[in-house]
Amino acid sequence: MGDAFDQAGLIDLAELPDAAQDFDAFLHEIRDRFGVDHVAYAGMNPINRSVIGHVTYGKDWQEHYATQGFHRIDPTLHSARRSIAPVDWSRLERDLDYLTVFRSAHDFGISDQGVTIPVRGPYGDIGGLSLTCGGSKTEWKALCRENLHVWQALSVHVHDLVISSDSFSSLLRGPSMSMREREILQWTAEGKSQQDIADILKISHRTVEVHLRSARHKLYALTTAQAVGRAISMGLIYPG
Structure with missing residues (x-):
């Protein structure tokens, strides 16, 4: 999958064989390319309100997140649905939902330093690509400044890939x-x-x-x- 990245750092999805079946590996490729801790995609079907998720997080956090129903209160998801601009997690309101999700995430070694880039599709579909990284705030801000424009373009490609390959794509269309x-x-x-x-x-x-x-x-x-x-x-x- 290394050839999927062009010289500008963008990813050509056409270069990904069986991308729909290998989506998690695709997100790991993004993670490794940009040197972040984790990459996550979440999308919502506008018809039945179901949520699709693809992440690089460990299975333990994935299971805990699902069991606790955190997708219902996750501020990174809800803020992205209300925004057309990238959502810097440092600007999220520190309310009860935030504390519930991020205190739990901290127990699993997941940083609260990240960004979510929202995407809106032609069928009322909504998605968001999130990248998170520990380390110093200075390093994180520099990483964002250097790559945010690439992540924004990439988020659109990721969303299109998921929507076109998911089992409910026919319903969206x-x-x-x-x-x-x-x-x-x-x-x-x-x-x-x-x-x-x-x-x-x-x-x-x-x-x-x-x-x-x-x-x-x-x-x-x-x-x-x-x-x-x-x-x-x-x-x-x-x-x-």
């Missing part, structure tokens, strides 16, 4: 909705009631409800309004 389901959602987006839609399409009110229920299921939506919003964000229908 559009669930297999029928033309009738999209048609009914489109009319709903334009403010039509179920009875209005039934009259327009010359079908029964009951049939409209069946199609809406199916659309909600395919879009992992609890309500019709939520299904409409997600269908619009995915380009399946247009705003009314």
Whole structure:
């Protein structure tokens, strides 16, 4: 995998054989290339809100993190979701969530010195690439200054790789909705009631409800309004 790095320090994912199957090794390559302690990627499926993670952390921390449900309170993840700029961990609020996660991480030898670079994709998908490194603050700041622009470009490539190779990629690119389901959602987006839609399409009110229920299921939506919003964000229908 060494040839994946070009002379500018960027990584050409096309040079990675079977990258989807060897993603953890890919992150280790990034870690070693930049001389950091750990590299982690976390991405969120915008449809069912599931989280994907690929990390270089040890198995003991991975298991502890998952068992404790830290992904629900991890400030590095939540801050990245609210930001479009890199998030320096030193600027995170030292609230209860921060203390809970980082005190525990310290017990596993993981530094609280790091940065998370957020990425937003075309389907409402959100991801973040995190790099952490112990040592002096001066050395860490110098490492960031030298490489942050590379990490930002790299984070986009990593996110694209994960989204395109993960098992739910087909869902992100559009669930297999029928033309009738999209048609009914489109009319709903334009403010039509179920009875209005039934009259327009010359079908029964009951049939409209069946199609809406199916659309909600395919879009992992609890309500019709939520299904409409997600269908619009995915380009399946247009705003009314």
